[in-house]
Amino acid sequence: MKTFFSTFFLTIFASLSLFSQNIIGIWHGDLNVGNGMTLAVVLNISGLSADSITMDSPEQAAFGIKIDNADFSTNKFSLEINSLGAKLEGEPNVTYDTLYCTLTQHKQALPLTMTRGAYVPKPKKQDPKDFPYIVEEVEIFNPETNVKLSGTLTAPYDYKCDKIAILVSGSGLQDRNEEIFGHKPFLVLSDYLTRNGIAVIRYDDRGFAKSTGDASDATTYDLSLDAESVVKFIKNDNRLKDMKIGIIGHSEGGIIAPMVAARNNDVDFVVMLAGPSIEMSNLLARQNYDIMKSSGYSEDIAKQYSKHALDAYKIVKNKKLNIDEKKKQVAETIKKMNSLVSEETSDENTIQESVEVLFSPWMYYTLNSNPQDDLCKIKIPLLALNGDKDVQVYSKDNLAGVEKAMKKAKNQNYKTLELKGLNHLFQKCIFGSPNFYGKNDETFNEDAMKTIAEWIKEI
DSSP, rough: OHHHHHHHHHHHHHHHHHHHHHOOOEEEEEEEEEEEEEEEEEESSSOOOOOOOEEEEGGGGGEEEEOEEEEEESSSSSEEEEGGGGGHHHHHHSSSSSEEEEEEETEEEEEEEEEOOOOOOOOOTSSSOOOEEEEEEEEEEETTEEEEEEEEEOOOOGGGOEEEEEEOOSSSSTTTTTTTTOOOOHHHHEEEEHHTTTTTEEEEEEESSOOOOOOOTOOHHHHHHHHHHHHHHTOOTTTTTTTTEEEEHHHHHHOOOOHHHHHHHEEEEEEEEEEOOSOHHHHHHOOOOOOOHHOOOOOHHHHHHHHHHHHHHHHHHTTSSSSSHHHHHHHHHHHHHHHHHOOOGGGGHHHHHHHHHTTTTTHHHHHHHHHHHHTTTTOEEEEEETTTTTTTSSHHHHHHHHHHHHHHHTTTSEEEEEEETBBBTSOOOOOOOGGGGGTTTTTOOOOHHHHHHHHHHHH
């Protein structure tokens, strides 16, 4: 009997050893998410423990997703991803070049076939292939913040233009092209504007790509100082200083643009691309509702989830509670939210991670801010655009907020437009959900870019 067990365990050990040698590596595949759409999934396996494995969703700009539990006890594997409320199960074929998997999320099981090798995004059709204008690397140093921004200046030859635009990206760390989901919106937009006689500066966010600085505790206000340093750079450059300076901000950048313009007289115009204009806790609660609906959840669940989210935001803002009581109440509220989506996301660690996000410097500042405070001071030309399919910044409420601020500022030189069929990235779409951003062939709708360019040239 001893011999049998010894032989048995040796056999199992040899099998696992072979399994571990052959399954380690990078795997990628396309997950069918319905409506004819797929989503790229990448599995990075460097060992057989949970802390040696991560998952990526490159088309959602989500990298290094934590694996909470990993089971490789047989020639199959099972991975639990609590942050997604998901489980990935699979097994290799005999030649170890394919993994046959099932991803289960929200009680829905989706087949996923993965092959060995790194994920390579397909080039987007709007990426420019030639640049018939000046392209120059620039460095902008702000001694007050000790941040050095690395960027790109594009301008018509001989700098024969009278306007220059600074592109400011949305939330999260992004490079000068605002690269997301394989798209490069700011590269495409800067190319279009420059071909139409408007100079452009776009830059890497602080602490990202080639820019220096620490963004970990940076708030929207801190990031506005970076954008303002670009304004000062332009005013100190003999080739650019006589041009009218504008700030084009996308999403959070659309908060930063009027924030800088409200305090700096050197800014001559502002373009808000889905830039929030209303009190942020209300905007984010609506965002939760719209994203839940666009992701297939019922009206009832989306409403409940949004209500709990707004409750959590109000607790964070409550000045009568101390920090410990706030965090305790927020945790209880998040547990209610997560239970609507998946029981797997209701474990204590996942809830506490969500609590800490809400109390991070950036989010705490955001929840306690109101873009109206700066917008109502804007008296220079302003253009505000929103897509009617935007599920991150609800267009009707947002554009109404811009109108309200402009009336309060007594600014008659402004324009608001709701663009039909466009999402938050200004792509033509059927579904506004972020899940489909990466698979959209369009990076930035040309009619939207034409609207921006013509408006700038007319002011």
